[in-house]
Structures are given as structure tokens and as C-alpha cells.
Amino acid sequence: METSGLQVVEYIKKQLIFQGVNEVWSVCITNGIMVLLIALISLALYTAVKRIVLKVMETVAAKSKTKWSDILLENRVLDRLIRIVPALVVHAFAPAFPAYRIWIQRIVLCYIIFVILLALDKLLDTVNDIYSNFEVSKVRPIKGYLQVIKIIAYIIGIIAIIGVLLNRSPWILLGSIGAASAVLLLVFQNSILGFVAGIQLTSNNMVQLGDWIEMPKYSADGEVKEISLHTVKVQNWDKTITTIPTYALVSESFKNWKGMEEAGGRRIKRSICIDMTSVRFCTEEMLERFGHIQYIKEYIKAKENEVESYNKEHGIDSTDMVNGRHLTNIGTFRAYVQSYLKSHPKIHPGMTQMVRQLEPTEKGIPIEIYVFVSGTAWANYESVQADIFDHILAVIPEFDLRIFQNPTGYDLKNITN
Structure with a gap:
């Protein structure tokens, strides 16, 4: 190709001189013609190779049952590699310009390295897209590792480009970089922290794609959409996106709701405050009325027999309610709520079910409901709880x-009336 290029140049130059063009102008015109010729050959080869390669890939993708060929086409990896073809043509014809030959070839080599880097970048994206189609990608995402490979590849590529331009061995440049490792550590501090954090997150199974996490410091409360080298993207329930530094998930505290989702039940933990002045012993009339309530009918009978037996056994004077054991309306109410929740079709039967009385406060006696709703869907949970x-x-x-409630305008209006 080198000899052919020189022969073409000499032939065009001789023809121009033969036509009466002086030597200086013949050189300029010859160079212009060669540039145009090289451009036409490059364009023709690029178009031909692109059509052939893409046609082959489309045929393979159509026949293949896997998605990797489709993803490869969508990410245009081969399209980037084909851009090397014009550079190879220019490199081959560089000897036709003896005065600029060395610099043309160096620049072309730098361009080829740059194109390879871009193609490698897209290839790694393709690997991540293909990997994302597998279920294991939610447990072991690899995007962070691929980004580390990209950084290393770009560093090596930049060193190679500098080495080509300066006509120096890349190993010498690498030795210089080794001496400046402290500066590099400072520059790539976030990348190093992110890489280490990514390994810890993956190895300890702390966060996966699709997990619901909550991190109030960053106003994050939603589903993990992406785990990369530097950041973790969380789509909040209001559809906003929060970006959290990857290393923050290792160095700081956050809540992962994955355990709740895997258990299949979502907790209700809410209290109702009872006015303490409404608590009293149950009278015969109250017990008779409570005995008609389906959920506690058996409970009332059993408790009445138990209390009566206890009082007789200990010789208790039952004419005064202070003596011995007696049922209370708040205790009976707790038993009712417990039975009601136990028979509720949407309360998880295999998880804790508890109705407990908390310490009395200035707002009354809190009766806390502690149960789990079957299923973890938010809308269903709120509906059941309500x-x-x-x-x-x-x-x-x-x-x-009576429920405790601070006085309202309605209460004050009734007082004045």
C-alpha cells in the first residue's frame, strides 16, 4: 500500500507538471487530490463494511432465541468498532505524505485507541444489560465492577495515547504514575470508596435491586433502581429520585424492608387512648349485655365461672366490688379486640397477634394493637388497618x-349551651 500510494502521488504530480503546472502548485493539487481520494475510499469501505456486518448481525439476531444479539445491536457496539476502518485506510495511505507521515500515523493510532475505548465502554454496558435479564442480577449486581473496569481501561487508553503522541513507551509513563500514586488516590477517592462499598454490599447481601430502603438523612424512602460504582438510585414513593453515595450505605445506618416483604406480612402497631375515668368494674347488667357479643360470648362465660370459683374458694365477700376478683370493662374490651383480630381474614395467623395496655399517660390509657396484615402491598395494608x-x-x-380526645370547638360550644 505504501508503494502504491507513492506511485499514485508521483503519477498525478507528473501529469500536472506535464500539463504546465509549476512544481509547487502540483504538490498542493496532488495532496488535495490524494486527500479527496482517501476520503472517498474510506467512506466507501466504511459503508460497505457497516452494511455487511450489520446485515449479518441482524440475521443472527433474528434466528437467535437469546436477547444478547438484540442488545448488542441496540447498543451499537459493532457500529463503533467499524469506525476504525477509515482510520486504517488513512494509516495505509500516510506514506503518500512523506513530510507528515509520522504525525498522521500517530494521530490515526490515537484515534483507533479512542474508538476501541468507546466500543469497550458500550460492550461493558451490553454485558450489564444482558446480565440484568437474569434473576441473579437483583442479588449480585455487577454494574459497579464494570465501571471499575471502564475506569482502568480509560486510564490505560489515555496513557497509551500519550505514549503514542510523545513516542515514549507506555511503561515509562506507568512508572511515573506509580510515583504519583498519592495524588491518584486523592483524585479517585470516591471511586475507590464506591468500589469497596459495592463489594461489601454485594458480599453481605445488604441491598439488592428492587429492595425498599429508607434513609431519612438523604430523604430516601422507596425502591432501589440502580446500584453503580458511585451512587445508588432510589425511586421514592412520590416518584422522585434520590441519589445516595454507595459508600454511605456501608458507613451509615439505613432501613431495608426486604425482611418484611419476604415474610409476607406487614405490621400494624397503633394505639387508641382510653379515658381513664371511664374504666370501671363490670356490673351484672353489663356482663349480661356482653354475653350476647359473639366474639366474647365464650370468654364471658369462662371468666365468670373462673371469678366466681376464685371468690368462693377464698371466701371473698362479693357484696362489695372492691373485694375479690371482678371483670372490668377495659379488660373485656381487650379480650374482644383480641378475638376480633384473631378471626379477621386479612390478619396473618402465623405472626404475632397482641392487644396490650401501655403505661398510662396524661392522654389516658393506650391500648396498642400489634398484629401483621397478610401481604405487603401498601394500599391493601392501609385499607385493612383503616x-x-x-x-x-x-x-x-x-x-x-370513652376515647380520650383534647377538647375541640364542638365541646366548648356544648359547654356554653
Whole structure:
């Protein structure tokens, strides 16, 4: 190719001189013609190779049952590699310009290295896209590792380009970089921290794609959409995106709701405050009324027998309610709520079910409901929780209890009336 290029140049130059063009102008015109010729050959070869390669890839993709060939086409990896073809043509014809031959070849080599870097970048993206189609990608994402490979590749590529331009061995440049390792550590501090954090997150199975995490410091409360070298992207429930530094998930505290989702039940932990002045012993009339309530019918019978037996056994004077054991309306109410929740079709039967009385406060006696809803869907959870407390709030007066509530304008209006 070198000899052919020189022969073409000499032939064009001789023809121009033969036509009466002086030597200086003949050189300029010859160079212009050669540049145009090289451009036409490069364009023709690039177009031909692109059509052939893409046609082959499309045929393979159509026949293949896997998605990797389709992803390869979408990411245009081969399209980037084909851009090397014009550079090879220019490199081959460089001897046609003896005065600029060395610099043309150096620049072309730098361009080839740069194109290879871009193609490698897209190839790694393709690997990540293909890997994302497998279930293991949610447990072991590799995007962070691929980004490290990209950084290393770009560093090596830049060193190679500098070495080509300066006509120096890349190993000498690498030795110089080794001496400046402290500066490099400072420059790539975030990348190093992110890489180490990514390894810890993956090896300890702390976060996976699709996990619901909560990190108030960064206003993050939603689903993990992406785990990369430097950042973890969380789509909050209001559809906003929060970006968290990867190393922050290792160095700081966050809540992962994956355990709740895997367990299949979502906790309800909410209290209702009872006015303490409404708590009293159950009278015969109250017990008779409670005995008709389906959920505690058996409970009332059993407790009445138990209390009566205890008082007789210990010789208790039952004419005074202070003596011996007696049922209370708040205790009976707790038993009712416990039975109601136990029979509720949307409460998880295999998880903790508890109705407990907390320490009294200036707002009354808190009765806490502690149960788990079957399923973890947010909308279903809120619906079940609202239904349960709607029922409990409505049934409380049936036990001669009052809910504690600060005075409102309605209360004050009734007082004045």
C-alpha cells in the first residue's frame, strides 16, 4: 500500500507538471487530490463494511432465541468498532505524505485507541444489560465492577495515547504514575470508596435491586433502581429520585424492608387512648349485655365461672366490688379486640397477634394493637388497618368506655349551651 500510494502521488504530480503546472502548485493539487481520494475510499469501505456486518448481525439476531444479539445491536457496539476502518485506510495511505507521515500515523493510532475505548465502554454496558435479564442480577449486581473496569481501561487508553503522541513507551509513563500514586488516590477517592462499598454490599447481601430502603438523612424512602460504582438510585414513593453515595450505605445506618416483604406480612402497631375515668368494674347488667357479643360470648362465660370459683374458694365477700376478683370493662374490651383480630381474614395467623395496655399517660390509657396484615402491598395494608380501627372506634362505647380526645370547638360550644 505504501508503494502504491507513492506511485499514485508521483503519477498525478507528473501529469500536472506535464500539463504546465509549476512544481509547487502540483504538490498542493496532488495532496488535495490524494486527500479527496482517501476520503472517498474510506467512506466507501466504511459503508460497505457497516452494511455487511450489520446485515449479518441482524440475521443472527433474528434466528437467535437469546436477547444478547438484540442488545448488542441496540447498543451499537459493532457500529463503533467499524469506525476504525477509515482510520486504517488513512494509516495505509500516510506514506503518500512523506513530510507528515509520522504525525498522521500517530494521530490515526490515537484515534483507533479512542474508538476501541468507546466500543469497550458500550460492550461493558451490553454485558450489564444482558446480565440484568437474569434473576441473579437483583442479588449480585455487577454494574459497579464494570465501571471499575471502564475506569482502568480509560486510564490505560489515555496513557497509551500519550505514549503514542510523545513516542515514549507506555511503561515509562506507568512508572511515573506509580510515583504519583498519592495524588491518584486523592483524585479517585470516591471511586475507590464506591468500589469497596459495592463489594461489601454485594458480599453481605445488604441491598439488592428492587429492595425498599429508607434513609431519612438523604430523604430516601422507596425502591432501589440502580446500584453503580458511585451512587445508588432510589425511586421514592412520590416518584422522585434520590441519589445516595454507595459508600454511605456501608458507613451509615439505613432501613431495608426486604425482611418484611419476604415474610409476607406487614405490621400494624397503633394505639387508641382510653379515658381513664371511664374504666370501671363490670356490673351484672353489663356482663349480661356482653354475653350476647359473639366474639366474647365464650370468654364471658369462662371468666365468670373462673371469678366466681376464685371468690368462693377464698371466701371473698362479693357484696362489695372492691373485694375479690371482678371483670372490668377495659379488660373485656381487650379480650374482644383480641378475638376480633384473631378471626379477621386479612390478619396473618402465623405472626404475632397482641392487644396490650401501655403505661398510662396524661392522654389516658393506650391500648396498642400489634398484629401483621397478610401481604405487603401498601394500599391493601392501609385499607385493612383503616377498617380495623374504624370498627374498634365504633365499638368502644358498647363497653362503656370513652376515647380520650383534647377538647375541640364542638365541646366548648356544648359547654356554653
